[in-house]
Amino acid sequence: ETGVTQTPRHLVMGMTNKKSLKCEQHLGHNAMYWYKQSAKKPLELMFVYNFKEQTENNSVPSRFSPECPNSSHLFLHLHTLQPEDSALYLCASSQVWDRGTTNEKLFFGSGTQLSVL
Amino acid sequence: KQEVTQIPAALSVPEGENLVLNCSFTDSAIYNLQWFRQDPGKGLTSLLLIQSSQREQTSGRLNASLDKSSGRSTLYIAASQPGDSATYLCAPYNTDKLIFGTGTRLQVFP
Numbered sequence: 001e002t003g004v005t006q007t008p009r010h011l012v013m014g015m016t017n018k019k020s021l022k023c024e025q026h027l028g029h030n031a032m033y034w035y036k037q038s039a040k041k042p043l044e045l046m047f048v049y050n051f052k053e054q055t056e057n058n059s060v061p062s063r064f065s066p067e068c069p070n071s072s073h074l075f076l077h078l079h080t081l082q083p084e085d086s087a088l089y090l091c092a093s094s095q096v097w098d099r100g101t102t103n104e105k106l107f108f109g110s111g112t113q114l115s116v117l
Numbered sequence: 118k119q120e121v122t123q124i125p126a127a128l129s130v131p132e133g134e135n136l137v138l139n140c141s142f143t144d145s146a147i148y149n150l151q152w153f154r155q156d157p158g159k160g161l162t163s164l165l166l167i168q169s170s171q172r173e174q175t176s177g178r179l180n181a182s183l184d185k186s187s188g189r190s191t192l193y194i195a196a197s198q199p200g201d202s203a204t205y206l207c208a209p210y211n212t213d214k215l216i217f218g219t220g221t222r223l224q225v226f227p
Contacts, residue, residue: 002160042121043206043217055213090160096213103149103168106215108160 003027006091006109013081014117021076021112023091031096032074033106034066037088049074050096081116088113119144119211121218129224136194138221140207145188147209152181152192155204155220164205165192197225 004025013019025032034046048056049068063085065077074091091109096102120143130136140150149168153161165174165181167190173182180193190207204222208215 002162004160006160040219042219043208045214045216048213050213088158092161102210102213103166105151105163105166106161107163108153110160111158113158 002107002109004091004093004107004109006089006112008112009110010113010115012115012117013078015081015083017081018077018079020078021089021091021114023074023076023109025072025074025091025093025107027093027095027107029093029095029107030071031094031102032068032071033092033094034074034076035090035092035108037090037111039087043090047076078114081114083116086114086116119209119216121207121209121216123205123207123218123221125221126219127222127224129226130197132198132225132227134197134225136197136223138192138194138205138207138223140190140192140218142188142190142207142209142216144209144211145185147185147211150181150183150190150207150209151215152179152190153206153208155206157204161206194223197223199225199227201225 031050036044047066067075088111090111092106094106095104124139152164167174167183178195204220206220208217
């Protein structure tokens with residue numbers, strides 16, 4: 001148990017559905033991240049929230065919409081996805097300094113395996 | 118833009134062997150570098166973090182070294198066990214983000 005919990009573990013959705021992924025961290029960290037892991041590709045950083053403010057949007061399509069209501073919770077809202085969006089979506093958290101840098105480890109959740117039909 | 122390469126991409130060895138996993142990165146202006154382990158279909162577990170001012174870190178049978186100026190890190194696994202079978206990922210940390218390599222998939226057989 002890493003202290004980062006993601007739900008659901010598995011999700012199957014159609015291209016017209018709207019769903020949300022949830023991430024909760026119990027570590028008292030002040031930064032949270034969404035990563036995407038597709039087969040045969042490196043993990044791709046999608047979004048970064050430092051102190052609840054979005055500081056990174058790595059050219060992610062608007063069909064992915066993040067929300068960070070507080071420092072412990074992070075959501076990824078999904079709508080009108082494409083089959084190529086099928087992947088493992090990983091949430092992570094860490095403790096960062098004022099400018100968002102850190103020398104602390106990142107802690108990852110177990111991920112949500114998403115399949116878009 | 119940081120690019121990370123891990124060699125070999127896959128490795129299959131009998132248990133008991135000492136292993137070397139290699140990581141190279143193009144931008145040496147890093148704060149730290151982390152090594153992670155990932156089991157199939159699961160999240161990542163942080164194994165070691167080396168700060169940019171450090172040369173190596175050790176945890177049990179694992180030892181990671183860092184040569185920042187040449188853009189290289191190495192993960193040594195001593196006396197490998199079947200339970201070490203997983204994918205190992207290297208990730209240098211620039212400014213405010215980790216950039217990952219594609220990993221080394223390790224299988225240790227009895």
